[in-house]
Amino acid sequence: MAFRRIALAVLGLGLSLGGCDKESKSAPAASASAPAAEPAPKTAPAQKSYEIVQHLEGCEIHHRGLSIDVGTRSANARRGFEIGPFEDEKDVERDGASYGRMLDSRVAYDFWLDEDIEDLLIELRVHAIMAKRLxxxxxxxxxxxxxxxxxxTRIVSFPSLKLPLSAGKHRIELRWSGRPRGVTEPYAEVxxxxxxxxxxxxxTYAAPTLRDVVTDVVLDGVPKTSLVLRAPSTVRCPVQLAPDSKLQFSLGFWGSGKGAADVRIVADGEEPxxxxxxxxxxxxxxxxTPVGLDLSKYAGRVVGLELRALSSSRGxxxxxxxxxxxxxxxxxxxxxxxxxxxxxxxxxxxxKRIPPWGPAAGLTSISELAKAGVAFNSFRAPSTVPGSSIASMLTGLPPRAHGLEDPAARLPKQAQLLSEIVKESGGRTAMFTGVPTTFGAFGFDSGWDVYESxxxxxxxxAAEPIVRATSWLEHELGEERAKRRLVVAHVxxxxxxxxxxxEEASALPPQEYGGILDARRGAITLAKVRSRRSHSQRRLDEExxxxxxxxxxxxLLKQDAALQQLFALLKKKGEWEKTLFVLASDVAPGEGPEPPFDPAAPLAEQHLLVPLIVKFPGPRVSAKETSSDVTAVDVAATTLAALRLDAPANTSGRDLYSAAVGQEPxxxxxxVSTLADHxxxxxxxxxxSGQIGRTPKLCQLDxxxxxxxxxxxxxxxxxxAIWRVTFVSESAALDHRIAPREPASIDPDTGAALTVWGDIY
Incomplete structure (x- = not known):
């Protein structure tokens, strides 16, 4: 794709810009042993509840029709599949309310209808500035x-009109006119x-803005943070419910009089x-009145959960x-x-080529790990850029937040790796990499006691990173042990x-092979094939x-043998049962017909679904597979949770253990997986799936x-529902962006490594 070619061109230009990085970094070993860790409880109140009020910006509010609360993130989710920031509108405050300041003569918002309608009524509250007409x-x-x-400032109402609209997506556009030429002041605020x-x-219509529908209500001396709705009103939140979920709330009436309420589940093609x-x-x-409703019947489905006010006395x-x-x-x-x-x-x-998903075929160590641990069938990479995926594993941040989003970028200096968090607690850390995309030029050498490339x-x-990790652990598991250890091997x-x-390659099938691939120059050859202009030329034949x-x-057989030595060391030192052992991949190679190993492949599942096997400490969970949806940031979250360290506030990973035992969010x-603006x-x-600012494609995979x-x-x-959760996720990642994009400065040695790796050609 064009993005990959541009990124690699930038990467190539960087060859002449950088100095030489050192191959390894070391720090003194710990000088005294730490006291033994106390046993941890088996359960904790992690994600004990999903507070609806805290997630209202992802919900839709209706009162006598749809209400768009302009000037909020909820309204920004309706901006033509854009994420922002927006140049045509700015969120502002006026008289204690949120407004959208109109900076362009045309500003549009999307809305969806569940069913066909024949009549339409439009109202909006406007503060006019320079526009004379709307x-x-x-x-x-x-x-x-x-x-x-x-x-x-007034409510602008248009007479109801016959305007048949079908179920599905529509767009309302506000067009402003009458501003004098040469004037740059805003048109209006809505x-x-x-x-x-x-x-x-x-x-008179009272809009159910986010500030209006949430308040503290005290009934019989008991205060509660509440959704307060005038009838007829609906709050609909998109959810994919867990098997053990239930809805819990207290129902009351705020003010004098009486009312009626209900709770509904809505889904496409079904009656509410x-x-x-x-x-x-x-x-x-x-x-x-306390209420508890079992939601398990709807587990696993994407539905709308509705809280509705059916009737209410005036006021x-x-x-x-x-x-x-x-x-x-x-x-x-x-x-x-x-x-x-x-x-x-x-x-x-x-x-498909490693156990438990494929045959063992001599991969005894991976087979052993699968029997001792949990295989995650739905582990999805956050990007098809390998370095980006690993950055998420080591920071707990998605690509939009950590900033390494393309092959020519590096992790910013502001990124806090797991190594730094563990070291701050008195632990020891090491990283050994034989893969150029995690060399020092890309920012992965920060914060480790030992870093070697x-x-x-x-x-x-190729197995050398595992061999050195084993040697490092043998030293660290001596008499003077730190309380915590983290070692990463990227092979x-x-x-x-x-x-x-x-000789080894010539003995492999097919016999008398005369094709283009050899062991040493395989990546370079495949890169050249990928670079051919014609799709028909970007193919490998069956041989x-x-x-x-x-x-x-x-x-892989050679690297598997090195894993066996690592397992043996942990068992010999009595550390196997106290070890969280994770085997993962960065991105998947692809299934063809085009050659594999594209450094920035399209966001297809053949590149995103990667293996993840986790052996948890202790014997409780083993020889199991789970289809729970997980991703790279969960590796970071699980690492910190296992070491009993607090995760940074701006991370949102999930403990993989809860997924392994069947507890869903x-x-x-x-x-969400991303690549550039896709x-x-x-x-x-x-x-x-789609491109920011363009209409995406929706598939029902089951x-x-x-x-x-x-x-x-x-x-x-x-x-x-799915666009809203995408918007919320992407907006949150951008809010937590730690720094602008930093280009990698590539020294000659790293450039040579990337050439052999096939990323520069």
Missing amino acids: HVVIDRRRVGTAKLNAGE DWIRIGLPDEINA VTLLERKVTGGGGATW GRVAFGDPAIVRAQGSEQIVPEASTVVLVIASALDR MSPVKDIA RGAHPPWDLSR DWKRLFALEHAA LAGRAI YSTLFGHWRL VDPACVADVLETMPVAAQ
């Missing part, structure tokens, strides 16, 4: 025009937009399901106190405590150059694929695993 357009059809007076149906309610309908009474004797509101999704059993499993964490990252592994240009075995895995002699797979397997979790989001059985049909327009509930 024109409202829906799907390029004019709704009406209103005159504006500078400095005046508080809210109502898109509704004509009704018989005579009361009412879980509860109840009347409430306010006044002096009003009390809270009063239905109150949902402390609404939350909670676990039925009330506790979250956490990873047992570890004193040693070993992270082995084998580059470019194809799951081994170039594939040199005559060094070539299945990636060329393959660690085989000519080449057979030799490639044979070369990969033979190279209460309201679901979007797994994204691919998994949320349950749905995948949303019925269409090949992702042939685009159902974005026909599944409005799912479409809006």
Whole structure:
């Protein structure tokens, strides 16, 4: 793709800019042993509840139609599949309310309809500045025009009109005119937009803004943070419910009079399901009524969870106190405590070629690890850039936040690696890498007691990072042990150059092979094939694929043997049962027909689904597979949890142990993978993929695993839900961005290594 070529061109230019990095960095060993760790509890209140009020920006609010709270992140999620920042609108405050300041003559917002409608009513609250007229357009059809007076804040209402709209996505556009030429002041500011149906309610419309619907309500002396809704109102939140989830809240009426409420589940193509309908009474004797609703029937599905006010006396509101999704059993499993964490990252592994997903075929160490641990069937890389994926494992941040998003970038100096967190606690850390994408030039040498890189240009075995990690651990597990240890080994895995002699390679199938691949120059050859202009020329023939797979397997056998020595050391030192051992890959090589090992491949599942096997401390969880959706930041979160260290506040990883024992996130979790301005989001059985600012494609993978049909327009509930969780995830990552992009400065040795690796050609 064009992005890859540009990135590598920049990378190549960097060859002349950098100085030489040192091959290794060391620090003195710990001088005294630390006291033994105390046993940790088996459960903890991690994600004990999903507080709906805290996630309202990801929800949709209706009151007499849809209400768009302009000037908030909730409204920004409707900006044509953009993430922001936005140049045509700025979020501002006016008189204690959020407004959107209109900086362009045209500003548009998307909205979805669950069903077809015939009539339409549009209202909005506007503070006019320089615009003299407002024109409202829906799907390029004019709704009406209103005159504006500078400095005046008022509700602009348009007469109801016959404007048939089908279920699905639509767009409302605000067009401003009348600003004098040469003037740069804003056109206007907008508080809210109502898109509704004509009704018989005579009361002045009161928009349910985020600030309006959340307040502290005290009934019978008991205060609760509440959703307070005037009837008719609905709060709909997109969720993918856990098997052990239930909805918990207290129901009451705020003010005098009475009302009625219900709770519903909505999904595409199905009638809404009412879980509860109840009347409430306010006044002096009003009390809270506790409610608990089992949601397990809807586990695993992407649905809309609705809290609704059906009726309410004038001036009063239905109150949902402390609404939350909670676990039925009330506790979250956490990873047992570890004193040693070993992270082995084998580059470019194809799951189908290693156990337990594929045959053992002599890979005895990986087979042993699979029997002693848990295989994660849905481990998805956050990027197809290998360094980006590993940066997420070692920082707990997604690519948009840590900043290493392309092959020519490096981790910023502000990035805090796991090594620094462990060292601050008095622990010891080391990293050994034989993969150029994690060399010092890319920022991975920061904060380790020992950091060593081994170039594939040199005559060094591919298994050497594991060998050196074993040697380091043997020293660290001596008489003077630190309380905590972390060692990372990044090995070539299945990636060329393959660690085989000519004689070893010639003995591999197919017999009498005369194709283009050899063990030493395999990556360079494949890079040249990938660079060919014509798709038809970017192909390997059947004989080449057979030799490639044979070369990969033979190279893996040698690295597997080194793993066995590492296992033996941990067992000999009595540390095996106290070790969190992680075997993962950075990105998948791809399944063809184009050559594998693209350093910035498209965001396809063949590049994103990678192997992850975790042996947890202790004997409780072993020989198991799980299909829970997990990603690279979870490796960092689990490492810190096992070492009983606090994760940085800006990280959001998940403890892999809870996934291993079957505890899913209460309201679901979007797994977002990114590359430049492209994204691919998994949320349950749905995948949303596209380019920022353009209409994406939505697939329902449980019925269409090949992702042939685009159902974005026909599944409005799912479409809006998955885009909203994508927007929330991407916005949060950008909010936590630690630094602007830093280009890698490549020294000649690293440049030579990248050439042999096939990333520069």
